[in-house]
Amino acid sequence: MGLYNEEVYNKANINNRNFLDDYILELKSRGLSEGTIKQYKNDLRGYICWIYNNQNDMFLLDLKRRDFRNFILYLQEMELSNARINRFQSSIRGALEYALLDDDDYPEYIQNPMARIKSLDSKAVVKEVVFLEDKQVTFLLNYLLKSKQYQKALYLSLSYDSCGRRSEIYSVTKDGFLTEGVYKTLPVKGKGGKVFPLHYSNTTKDIAKLYLEARGNDSVDSLWINERGKEKRQISKNMLYLHAVSLRSILEAEYNKDIPMTSHSIRHFGLQNYQDGTHSALKFMGKDKLELDMLKILAHHSNISTTEGYLKNVDNDLLDDLFQG
Incomplete structure (x- = not known):
């Protein structure tokens, strides 16, 4: 049929x-x-x-x-x-x-x-969650900046700092990034109709300055535009996904293994590194780490159990510590 x-x-x-x-x-x-x-x-x-x-x-x-x-x-x-x-x-x-x-x-x-809806075979596709260490994120940012891929660097840095969803990152406009003392975007629409700004560190602000200076003057409000051709226009949301996926080849060349990260992976390891106390933005914040209740606010989750689901499961590690002998 x-x-x-x-x-x-x-x-x-x-x-x-x-x-x-x-x-x-x-x-x-x-x-x-x-x-x-x-x-x-x-x-x-x-x-x-x-x-x-x-x-x-x-x-x-x-x-x-x-x-x-x-x-x-x-x-x-x-x-x-x-x-x-x-x-x-x-x-x-x-x-x-x-x-x-x-x-x-x-x-x-x-x-x-x-x-x-039950079926005879209801196995679900399991999606692997990738957690990059802060030093790996720093390596990627340095690589992108050295090769003058400023838009990709800004996308990674803003996503990593804010732990924003890709749809939220995509909605960000270029306005405000050059305002001294301001470390947040204009409000974006999030899940469930919530409206809020995305916050970022001095690293992201510095990268934004490099990107906007290289971009020059244009009439496109979006932060994300095509960088080739004479006519500037907003890229599709899929391009941000491809920005993230393109980082895999850079990681593989450096670490000699395939690390299947996607745009959503950044949200996971951003929150994880804030909790671990390894996120580079913590120094800018003056914090050693972020507790779960603050991670919930940062991720704009309605339920703290959702935030927990974004983090590594350490149950087995805790048991190992109890039974060391």
Whole structure:
């Protein structure tokens, strides 16, 4: 049975097609095989066509549990095998889990309705969390500054200092960075409709000065623009993701191993290093480290348990200390 139709897909909701492009980019960054990525892509393109024909071309992330259940019932009525239906479920569930976990891109998405729909094989894709040490972040910043990649350096430094989500970082404008004594951005919109500025250290401010001086005068308000060509314009949010992924090759050349960091990784290791007392911005703050309640505020989390989930699990280390003999 073929759900995918090229003509239909090209007319389908642009938000669904953009979401699929984002997800495929994420799968590539995880190092999945071309065959596996093709499977996910084919399944999801077919489902997007089905949404166009049967669910008023709604945005995938606006669909409810009953909508996904109706699709599964349709597949059963078409007498597909359980294995084939489970594959569809797995593809859709994985895409929704990506939207749920990566609150950089989809901050309003707070629940995966597919999580409660059982299947014969409900294994979820596990996303590896990368924690860089402060000295590794410093190495990256020095490398980028030495090679005059100021925009990437600013993106990394601002993300590392503020622990902001990528969607929040993307919303930052260039205004205010050159104001003496000010170490925060203009307010941005965060998850759940919250509005707040992102705070940063003197390191980020110094990099911003280098970047804006090299950038020169233009009429684009966004902090992030294309750096090639005569006409300056804001880059896509995907480009910030690619900025982060591009750092992997620099790390691999220096440390002789693949460190699969993404834009969301920066949020994890930023918070972790603040807690460990190793974050370079702590000296600027005059602090030895940040406690969990302050990390919650910095991350703009509604629940402290969410903040805990961003940090390393040290339970086994604590037990080792108790039973040293």
